[in-house]
Structure formats: C-alpha cells, structure tokens
Amino acid sequence: MQNINNVTEFILFGLIQNEEMQKICFLIFSLFYLVIVLGNLLIIVTIPFSFRLKSPMYFFLRYLSFVDICYSSVTAPQMIADFLIEKKTISFIGCIAQLFGVHFFGCTEIFILTVIAYDRYIAICKPLHYTTIMTKRVCGQMVAASWLGGFMHSLVQTLATTQRPFCGPNEIDHYFCDVHPLIRLACTDTYIVGIIVVANSGMIALGSFVILVVSYIVILTSLRSHSSEGRRKALSTCASHITVVILFFGPCTFTYIHPSGDFSEDKAVAVFYTVIAPMLNPLIYTLRNEEMKNAMRKLWSRKITVRDKTKM
Template sequence: MEKINNVTEFIFWGLSQNPEVAKVCFVVFSLFYTVILLANLLIMLAVCVGNLFKSPMYFFLNYLSFVDICYSSFTTPKMIVDLLAKSKTISYVGCMLQLFGVHFFGCTEIFILTVMAYDRYVAICKPLHYMTIVDRDRCNKMLLGTWVGGFLHSIIQVTLVVQLPFCGPNVIDHYFCDVHPVLELACTDTYVVGVVVTANSGTIALGSFVILLISYTVILVSLRKQSAEGRCKALSTCGSHIAVVIIFFAPCTFMYMRPNTTFSEDKMVAVFFTIITPMLNPLIYTLRNAEVKNAMKKLWYIEIFIFNKLPW
C-alpha cells in the first residue's frame, strides 16, 4: 500500500490555551531555561578549569551537563516561543528532527546516569580497586556506549514514525513532538508500532530505573561497613543521585511504559524530565561537592582577574 502523507506541518496545542496562564508560564520557563544553560555551562567550565577530568565522576558529570543543555534545547525554546504565539506550528521535517533529538539525548542521559551509578558502586563497594576498574580507557568506552545506545534507540523511534501515513488532522495535544501524540494522528492502525515503541522506550526507562534502584540499594547496604565519616559522605552523594533518578525516571516510566495512549496530564509530566531535571541536576550534583565548589571559586577568581585587566 502506497504511503499517503498530506501533512506538511503540525500544530501544537501547547501547555495552556489560557492567555494569562500562558504569560505566567512564559516568564517561569524562560527563567528555568536560563538557569539550565548557565548552571550546566558553569559546571562544564568548572570541570575544565579545575582539571577534574581525571576523576570518572566529574568526567561523566561534564557530559551529563552537556546532554542536559542539548536535551532541553530541543523542546524548551520552541515551547517558550509558542506560549505567546498565535500559531504554534512546526514543519513535518522539524517534528521528526525534534522527535529524534528528544529521544537521542533523553536516552543518552538515561545511560549516563546508569554509568554514574556504576561509578559510585565501584567507588564505595570496591574502593581499593577503583582506579583500575574505572580507568580512563573504560570511561571512554562506557561514554561511547551511552552515545551509541541513545542513537540506536532514537533512530528506531523515528523510523517507526516516518513510515506512517499522515492525512489529517494535524493537531498535536502536546508542546513537542513525542511518539505517542504523533502516532495518534496517523491515518492507519498503529497498534503494532505502539507495541514496539512501548517495548523500546518502556524497557529502557523501566529497566534502567530498576537497575539504578538495585545498585543504590546495594550501595546503601554496603555503607554499614564504612566509618561514620565515610558513611556520611557516601550518603550525601548517593542521596543526591537517588533524587535525580526518581525525578527523572518516574515520569519517564509513566510516559513510556504503557500502551499507545495519551492523557491530558502527559504535558505536565513531560515538564519534569525535559525541563525540571536538567535544571536541578547542576544543583543536586554540586550542592555539597567541595571539589566542584573549589573549581567554581577558581573560575570566579579568573573572571575577576580578566575583568580587572580589561582596558576600561
């Protein structure tokens, strides 16, 4: 059967149809996106200036910040502009690119968080062998694996959607192009595609969530053997990581570990893993981290020095 595609653009329903609520959301999410950019860029600069790449934890934290910036940038700027726009449209090609970017960077972030949990497990449970187990070569291989895994996941999602015919309507009840809302607009039976999408996204989200919960449970149990000082330090680190895991994975699991259906609450749930988590990650991972704080102080002193040297 020949594919019929009469749709050249999609129209977003957006977060809210109330003009007053939209204006408030515009201000709030503009502030959130600014924090995402500045805070994550600050972490990347601090890691570089403080020469923290030698530590696997900061090596992965640097790339987590980079992924957070890219991930939120695929949805948030468009959503912010649409809050005040009369016509919330996106081209068919733009929609497919957004779908690819969201799932590519979202899945990559899932894998990076999993790798970071493995790093903490080795650091706490096998401290004497830490530097040999998590050496630079293995870190590079694990990082490459996160990118390859994210790409494979995303290309599968896009391939499933691109082959579907769209002949109208073209209104997406969301603020970005995601798989389930787009599948609802296809003018063909999408049951099989929906099952594959759920198996793909749902398995990654729920599987990684379970693995992370198990790994942190093992870490917390092993802390009984640590000294009081080591236990407090490890609990501080793991506590922040667990907070990220819950905030990010719980909404992801709700969204993708289910049949091809959409709910009105999906848009607000999606805000957590596309905006809130990328904004909170820098705060959660650096709030009690002395090394990153020292690196930021060093960065601040460099900025003051450069500022004073400028010919005003």
C-alpha cells in the same frame, strides 16, 4: 512517504490554552531555560579547570550537563516561543527532527545516569580496584556506548513513527512532537507500533531504573562497613545522584510505560523530564557537593584576580 502523506505540517496545542497564563508561563519558562543553560555551562567550564575534579564521576557529570543542555534545547525554546503565538505550527520534517532529538538525548541521559551509578558502585564497593577498573579508556568507552545506545533507540522510534501514513488530522495535543501523540494521528492500525514504543522506550527507562535501584541498595548495604566520615561523604554523593534519578526516571517511565491516554496529563508530566530535571541537575550536583562549590569559588576568584591584574 510523499505518496501516502498529505500532512506537511502539524499544529501543536501547546502546554496550556489560557492566554493570560501563557504570558506568565513565557516568563517563568524563559527563566527556567536560562538557568538550565547557564547552570550546566558552569559545570562544563568548571570541571576541566579544577585539579580536584579529575575523577571519572566528574568526567561523566560534565557529559551529563552537556546532554541536559541539548535535551532541553530540543523542546524548551519552541515551547517558550509558542506561548506568544496563536497558531503553533511545526513542519513535518521539523516534527520528526524534534522527535529524534528528544529520544536521542533523553535515552543518552538515561544511559549516562546508569553509568554514573556503576561508577559509584565501583568507588564504594571495590575501592582498591577503582583506578584499575575505571580507566580513562573505559570511561570514554562508556560515554561513547551511551551516545550510541541513545542514537540506536532514537532511530528505532523515529523509523517506527515515520513509516506510518499521515493523511489528517494534523493537530497534536502536546507541546512537542513525541511518539504517542504522533502515532495516534496515523491513518492506519498502530497497535504493533504502540507495542514497539512501550517495549523500546518504556523498558529502557524501567530497566535502567531497576538497575539503578538495585545498585544503590548494594551500595547502601556495603556502607555499613565504612567509617562514619567515609559513610557521610559517600551518602552525600549518592544522595545527589538518587535525587536526579528520581526526578528524571519517575516521570519518564510513567509517560512511556503506559498506553496512549490523556495527553493533558502527559504534558504536565513531560515538563518534569524535559525542563525541571535539566534545571535542577546543576543545582543538586553543586549545592550538595563541596568539591564542586570549592572549585567554582577558586575559578571565580582566579578570574577576578586576572581581571584586576589586566586593569593595573
């Protein structure tokens, strides 16, 4: 790599170029990132302290919140800092590390969302076998498989990119290092790499999305035989997950399933799955979930009671 690479750092164009808008975006995205961290941390802390939130769905939701924090932290802090910097640079190693992190946590989130859909399918379509199928061991294995799958996917993407020679230019028309903008800068033919990227990233996103759609069609069909109360509760839970899936998979699939084109368009779409979706996930899962809201109220009241006792 040292013999064929003349590039030691990359220059990022950032999300926008207008200086006045950059200052406004700095405030807006700083608030967004704060909501992402605090909102997902609240879910991570609440679930272990509630006896009502011991089902596999909340086990997966806790990991989803953790992945959301990690995923947004790979890109958001640098994007926010770059709003105040004229020359937005990132080292070659830092760029590759960011590329690896984006695909590692992004793909892991895709697999965890798919696992949650499977959990909902078993809970609604096979309720009598739910406890025997979704054991703690099985849930742990599913989460481990999601992390492993994300790691393998990211490793393929990173190796496919770093094996290309970079001899200049070094300007990336994006606000973070991603595969499409990077391989465009390679001083060699990238047709095969482009196919690998679409086959790997695009097909994982599209394939998982199709599985999710089919699973929820089966779930919604089976709800006709449930009572009105059971149907209402199941629809409430599924609606939250479907909303999260659409917010994350729609933009993600659009970005990685089509060939490299207008990156200004890709940047706008990427904001949805790197910032907006991780920010809305905790809001969606808490505001539409009575069990989560009740658990948070009890945890908050418990802390107030303990604090009052210590003062006395």
